[in-house]
Amino acid sequence: MSLRVRLLLIIGLGLSVLWTAVAGWMFLDARKSLREALDNRLAASARMVAGMVAQLPEPANLSANDSKKPFDVIARDGVACEVSLLRSQITAQAIVRTEGGPDLTQATAGFGTHIYGKKRWRTYMLRQGNIQIATADSMDTREALIKELALSAGVPFLVALFGSLIMLWFCITHGIAPLERVRNILAKRKPGDDSPLAPIKAPLELQPLLDTIEQLLERLQGAILRERRFTDNAAHELRTPLTGIKTHIQVAGLAADLPDNNKTLKAALNKADYGVLQLQGILDRLLSLARLDDDAVPVESSDPLEVVDTAADQLQVSYPDLKDRVLIKSDDAIAWVHVSRPLLLSATQNLIDNALRYTPEDKPIVVQITQPDTGRVRISVLDQGPGLSAHDRAHAANRFWRRDRSVPGTGLGLSIVDAIARRHHGTFKLLKRAGPGLEARLEFPI
Template sequence: MAKTEPRLQRKLLAWLLGPLLILLLLDAMAAYWSSQRLANLAYDRALHEIAREIVLHVRNEGGRLRLELSETAGSILLTDAQDRLYYRADAGDGTVLGGDTALPLGRRVAPGGEPLFSQETVHGQAVRMIVTRMRVGESPGAPMVQVQVAETLNKRNRLALEMVANVVLPQLLLIVMATALVWFGVSRGLEPLKRLRRAVSNRSHLDLSRIDTHDVPGEVRPLVDEVNDLMARLGKTFDFQNRFVADAAHQLKTPVSGLKAQIELALRENDPERVRHSLAQLYISADRLSRLVRQLLSLARNEPGALETVQLQPLDLNAFALEVSMEWVPSAIKRNIDLGFEGVDEPLMIDADRDRLRELVNNLIDNAIRYSQQGGRVTVRAGHAGDGQCKLAISDDGPSIPVAERARIFERFHRLLGTQEDGSGLGLAIVSEIATLHGARITLEEDVDGVGNTFSVLFQPSAGTPRDNPELTEAL
């Protein structure tokens, strides 16, 4: 069986009306107890008067007591339209003078003492009974008679219920009216939440615009603000995904078309040499396509906002740059490039994600080697900047980038006109995204000798405790 979900309206009504109903129940119980007490006070006087009348019918004949209560007098005295009455009269020595012996013998009351009232059972019926002692006659030495009178509780209960009804019914009516008003008030108070629910449920799944906070209750405003913030973050994520899909589709279309053309050409060739040449071209095209896919994935992975967390840990930039530079020595030798490294004698501690920082350095060195002339020079430098920051600089002997192009060189798919090197225009865009993730700043200037370019990345020094890093002392 499905569990009933909690409803705010139901909870509010329960907390508002529940205490009122409990108070009504307690008040009804108190009113019934008070009504019973008042009804007993009213009818106990009548029982006391009946006891007096019975004593008046007791005769003292030479010290011998005799009850003379005629049938007519008894009928008048003990007949009631709603209840049955019972009586019993006893002499001082315990002799029963008359009445119903089924009445339990009540406690003896001292002469002149207050009458005693109690709840008893007679002939299987609940009764209210009075026990009193009175003198027969007015002389001080007259004998005493104990009289008991019992009466069923019909008119007492009816009077008590009427008094309770007179007290409770107006209160019940008041609570019914309060319930209606509270229900109306709660429904009206929750109307902004219902409108908010309708506004959200009627939205398209593509609509990630902000929810209108007009007329939203203050208690719900923080929740709506958080939802708006979440939708803004989702919008950014979807923008990243859409842009990545568009970029990938645009960039992969040409290489894939080239691969298909090379395959068709190879299928039509019968000369083994020409087939081998086509396969070589296919390998080159596949290698370019593989590099493009890696760069696209790297760009998507490093977009600000596309990641939940970036694990930054203390790292020695000086030793790390030397380690990565050594990995590029074979590529530099293949192109007859003089790859060098200039570092400092002390650790340069920064907070960085090791894998992403490796991508940044690899892309900068790859660009420098790729665009430098045969027999050129590429230098990787690690040191301190003038304002206390840690600096990583890569200089090359490639074509100098015009000042007008420097502002756009870090844009996606932007390539300089006139270059003969293969490339997708993504390497520097990846470098820019990774620098942003590290809170670093990247600049582009001409090389110190006026030939080529120098890319500099400025990092804030590590806020953590410096850790020992392996030092690489081998020079390139």
């Protein structure tokens, strides 16, 4: 359902309900006023006839007429009238009656509704001495007047209602025109267009939406730029081991055709196998980064001291002298952190492995586990390598960034550490030490 139709339905339905309620209220009030006016007409007619009767001869003279049939008079405005002479408290004799009118001798005093000749009548009876004057009008006539009133008011109401809905449609169309202009501008943008949105004349209420769209486009362009850079770096990093594997396989193929070249063949295959392992390491780290970007973070707590010890033990396969090169220091009673154990283990291994790569073999690295306050646990890896400049430290966590490409590695280790820290509301920093080397500081909330 479009926004235009939705607004029309909501506003139109609201106005229709409101106007219908007001029209019903006005109709009920008009019907009540009409009935009161007709009742007042009956009472006024009765009082007028009573005044006229007061000017006639005395009732005793009138009673001398032996005729049992009352005189017929002509009715005006649909009002039936009857003048009766009271014979007793309960008996009355009609002496004057409207032609074709009902017998009102038994009408009750004041207003009433009675059925005469299968028709409902509204009556009013007034007594003046021994004279009884009664007036009446047909309820059918009254209902016809009310229906005519409803029709005369209802038709203009319906016309006004439908006219209002049509005007509302055009007003809504004009009101959401800025949204349509925004849609057209976005639809006409070419892929890769990183220019800001053109100025759009829009109401103040739409300005936050335009600002949000502008910020979204900026973030989108930034993400596209990062993905392009990542793709270029990944292609470059993958090309190197693939080229090496291809070269060593070709050497192995040539060596296989020559006699007594088993040594060359074996060396070429070993180098090709190393290239495969290198390629596998890059792909594994790329998959780890992809999972950190997409997967939900598991709710789990880990013991940082146990994780650091495990990371050092697992790295001993690659560094046989690791126990002599890694010193682990910890405060007493370190709290557990809200980090998945496999991810914390991966981050710690990457930091220790990175420190060992750049630290001379005759110098140790230090892993410190401290709790600087009640809300955080800090894992610091201090190496004695060449260190990094402020510019290099700012870019070291970028994917595939490596300052010294002569040192084996993929350039993804620190990127994985930074991603793990951010996913668990932690922080990762590279800090310059007072002496030689670098401090890799990882903090997580307790």
